Amino acid sequence: MKVVRAEVMGMCFGVRDALKIINNIPDPRSVTIHGQLVHNETVLVQLDASGFAMTDETSRQEVPETPVVLITAHGVSDRERSRLADAGKRIVDTTCPLVTRVHQAALNLQKQGYFVVLIGRRGHVEVQGIIEDLERFDVVSTEDEVKRYPADRLGIVCQTTAPARTVERIREAIARDNPDAEIRFVDTVCLPTKEHQRSLERLLDQVEAMVVVGGRNSNNTRELAKLCQERGIPSIHVQGPNDLDPEWLSRFENIGLTAGTSTLDSTIDEVHHAMLQMTVNVEA
Numbered sequence: 655m656k657v658v659r660a661e662v663m664g665m666c667f668g669v670r671d672a673l674k675i676i677n678n679i680p681d682p683r684s685v686t687i688h689g690q691l692v693h694n695e696t697v698l699v700q701l702d703a704s705g706f707a708m709t710d711e712t713s714r715q716e717v718p719e720t721p722v723v724l725i726t727a728h729g730v731s732d733r734e735r736s737r738l739a740d741a742g743k744r745i746v747d748t749t750c751p752l753v754t755r756v757h758q759a760a761l762n763l764q765k766q767g768y769f770v771v772l773i774g775r776r777g778h779v780e781v782q783g784i785i786e787d788l789e790r791f792d793v794v795s796t797e798d799e800v801k802r803y804p805a806d807r808l809g810i811v812c813q814t815t816a817p818a819r820t821v822e823r824i825r826e827a828i829a830r831d832n833p834d835a836e837i838r839f840v841d842t843v844c845l846p847t848k849e850h851q852r853s854l855e856r857l858l859d860q861v862e863a864m865v866v867v868g869g870r871n872s873n874n875t876r877e878l879a880k881l882c883q884e885r886g887i888p889s890i891h892v893q894g895p896n897d898l899d900p901e902w903l904s905r906f907e908n909i910g911l912t913a914g915t916s917t918l919d920s921t922i923d924e925v926h927h928a929m930l931q932m933t934v935n936v937e938a
């Protein structure tokens with residue numbers, strides 16, 4: 655069996671920078687990470703072992719007990735930042751600059767009188783942070799959710815990890831259902847997400863099956879797996895080498911390997927190594 659690695663995969667600069675900041679914190683026990691630093695189980699276990707407290711993503715309305723609160727790469731609303739500051743918390747901010755760009759784009763559109771349509775996954779922490787500062791908005795994840803909006807100016811922005819093909823389909827649906835509206839589109843999908851997707855598109859022409867590595871609730875990893883599915887290429891989404899299935903792998907000669915933007919290089923290498931080992935064992 656041959657394993658072909660995607661040209662671009664794995665950790666993006668936003669996650670690397672967040673990890674760099676966190677690795678330089680001298681006293682982890684004084685810090686609560688406000689949500690999941692990254693949607694990656696391996697990293698979360700390491701952070702827990704280092705002594706950081708972590709707020710569950712579903713209970714961020716509570717004020718953490720520690721004096722320092724760390725905002726994750728997914729960002730929070732200005733409202734949330736003020737709430738934590740008012741509670742006397744010192745904030746360490748690891749928000750990715752490309753997430754901040756979406757916040758700014760959405761707020762600028764609102765200020766200019768546009769009704770904001772955010773293309774993204776409702777309930778995702780990044781999306782939550784963006785909409786909490788908006789007054790008139792909608793969140794859509796598929797073209798079926800698009801409506802005729804009660805506004806004559808529509809401003810569209812995207813969650814950073816939204817797939818380009820979904821964005822295009824939703825843009826078209828918004829234009830179709832709102833023929834009289836002036837529509838302004840700001841492409842806020844981040845470059846690493848686009849590069850991961852494009853690299854996977856190229857790889858799908860060369861392989862029979864795909865292994866996608868990343869956290870179960872990592873949006874961009876799930877989108878990579880979804881792209882394989884849409885192209886009719888069998889794929890498995892694994893968090894690490896233990897999730898691999900030797901019997902499944904043995905059915906293919908050429909298998910591609912890609913990984914989401916919060917996957918550690920070491921995890922990708924472990925999966926790659928385990929895939930090669932499994933083939934040797936199955937063939938023996």
Ligand code: SF4
Pocket residue numbers: 666667668669727750751752753814815844845846847874915
């Ligand atoms: S996926 Fe994009 S927006 Fe998210 S942390 Fe990485 S670079 Fe930043």
